Amino acid sequence: MERIDVNRIAFDPELSEGARNAVDVCLRLSPRERITIITDIEAIEIGAALVAEVGRVGAESRVFVLEEHAARPLTEMPRAILDDLSRSQVSIFAASALTGELSARFEMTEVVNRRRIRHGHMVNINEQIMKEGMRADFGEVDSISTRLVEMARKTRSIVAKSRGGTDLVAEFSPDLRWVKTSGIISPDKWGNLPGGEIFTSPANVDGVFVVDGVVGDYLCRKYGDLRDAPLTIEIRDARIVDLRCANRELLDEFARYTSTDENSNRVGEFAIGTNTAVKGVIGHILQDEKIPGVHVAFGHPYSEHTGQTWRSRTHIDCVGRDFDIWMDGEQVMAGGAFQI
Numbered sequence: 351m352e353r354i355d356v357n358r359i360a361f362d363p364e365l366s367e368g369a370r371n372a373v374d375v376c377l378r379l380s381p382r383e384r385i386t387i388i389t390d391i392e393a394i395e396i397g398a399a400l401v402a403e404v405g406r407v408g409a410e411s412r413v414f415v416l417e418e419h420a421a422r423p424l425t426e427m428p429r430a431i432l433d434d435l436s437r438s439q440v441s442i443f444a445a446s447a448l449t450g451e452l453s454a455r456f457e458m459t460e461v462v463n464r465r466r467i468r469h470g471h472m473v474n475i476n477e478q479i480m481k482e483g484m485r486a487d488f489g490e491v492d493s494i495s496t497r498l499v500e501m502a503r504k505t506r507s508i509v510a511k512s513r514g515g516t517d518l519v520a521e522f523s524p525d526l527r528w529v530k531t532s533g534i535i536s537p538d539k540w541g542n543l544p545g546g547e548i549f550t551s552p553a554n555v556d557g558v559f560v561v562d563g564v565v566g567d568y569l570c571r572k573y574g575d576l577r578d579a580p581l582t583i584e585i586r587d588a589r590i591v592d593l594r595c596a597n598r599e600l601l602d603e604f605a606r607y608t609s610t611d612e613n614s615n616r617v618g619e620f621a622i623g624t625n626t627a628v629k630g631v632i633g634h635i636l637q638d639e640k641i642p643g644v645h646v647a648f649g650h651p652y653s654e655h656t657g658q659t660w661r662s663r664t665h666i667d668c669v670g671r672d673f674d675i676w677m678d679g680e681q682v683m684a685g686g687a688f689q690i
Contacts (some may be wrong), residue, residue: 356389356413357405359398365477368484369399372543373407375488376533377440377468381408386438388431388458390416390445396475397444409440416445423448427457435461442543444472449568453663462540463654469540474571474636483544483637486627488533491546495532495624497690498682499548502528505677508620510644513672513685514580518557518644520620526551529655532624539655546625546640551651551658555588555617559646563669565604566635566647573600574633583668590615590648604666608648613662618651620644621667622675626688635667643673643686 373379385404389397394415404411412434419428435441441462443455455473462469502508502522510518533545562580564570576597581604584592590608595601608615625640632638639645650665651658675683682690 353418354394354415356394356398356401356415359394361395361398362477365396365399365480366403368480369396369403371484371486371488372400372442372470373403376535376543376545377442377470379404379407379409379440383439384410384437385440385442386431386434387411387413388416388441388443388445389413392446393444393475396472396477396480399480400442400444423450424454425450427454432457432461435467436465438467440468442470442472444475447473447568452567452665459540466537467540468535468537470535470543471540472543472636474634476634478632479544479634479637482632483546483625483628483640486533486544486546486625488545491625491627492532492534494626494688495530495546495548498622498624499528499530501677501682501690502548502550502622507678509676511674512560512562512670514562514670515560515582516558516644516670516673518555518559518585520552521554522550523553525657526553527655527657529652542636544625544628544637544640546628547621547623549619549621551618551653551656552588552620555585555620555646557585559583559585559668560670561668562671563631563641563645564633564635564638566639566667567607567665569600569603569607569666570633570635573597575631577631577671581668585617588617607664607666610664611662613660614649614664616648616660616662617646618649618658618662618665619647619667621646631669631671635669638669639667641669641686642683642688643670644675645669
């Protein structure tokens with residue numbers, strides 16, 4: 351395809367505030383650093399807004415439009431991108447996610463982890479998220495996240511209940527680390543943008559989780575907000591033992607996804623969203639998982655950060671609504687509002 355000059359792409363000026371937040375606040379890019387920016391045709395205007403903010407800072411940069419380097423869906427991350435990443439201190443992935451591309455993104459984050467790159471992960475980013483979640487006061491989000499993660503690191507049991515029917519008990523081990531991804535990104539852990547969550551890999555989970563928000567990966571774009579047809583997941587010893595949903599197509603597809611490998615049906619992540627700028631479900635996992643409340647993910651437990659001992663080729667987040675949460679018996683959330 352003909353090469354695209356991202357610097358010449360016109361974009362909505364309303365995208366600039368979120369892009370500036372990403373570059374200045376979340377990634378703290380300095381003029382002395384180098385940044386790799388990865389975007390695609392679908393997110394090209396957002397990519398252009400990010401490029402404009404990088405230009406304002408004056409940092410050295412390289413921009414990649416995925417379709418110029420490989421056919422979609424990606425079977426692997428293009429070598430040119432991986433090589434460029436290895437030369438940068440900062441990076442952004444602002445592009446769509448297509449079915450089957452998770453392994454390619456894993457290749458990218460492997461370089462990010464190894465090189466300790468401050469990486470902003472904006473999978474399926476859209477204009478609504480740039481104008482909502484990306485306009486958060488990330489200093490405030492970081493303050494809430496810090497208080498919560500300090501409590502969580504001392505907690506051995508969390509009870510989570512929701513108006514939709516979730517009734518879950520999660521147990522935690524001191525050998526497994528809690529991670530804070532508040533939107534303020536450090537070399538220790540790349541983060542999704544918009545940020546706003548704390549997470550770990552639980553030692554065990556039992557109970558029922560009702561997904562009346564969204565499911566993740568490529569299923570999110572297909573099924574959106576699940577308020578009217580929630581997915582009910584019964585969990586025993588951290589494994590899915592039963593699934594129920596009025597939407598038979600979603601039920602079957604989620605069941606297939608969580609049967610991909612021996613750990614795809616295993617709870618790999620337990621998380622609490624902390625982005626107080628996010629007020630409701632929009633049907634998009636990138637923002638919806640940051641809603642104050644609980645989300646869990648089945649599959650890969652981010653072993654490199656949590657210290658978990660197993661792995662999976664898949665990872666799918668599940669988000670609910672309107673939570674009450676207790677940490678070792680102390681209530682920290684009521685009806686989706688923090689009590690700390």
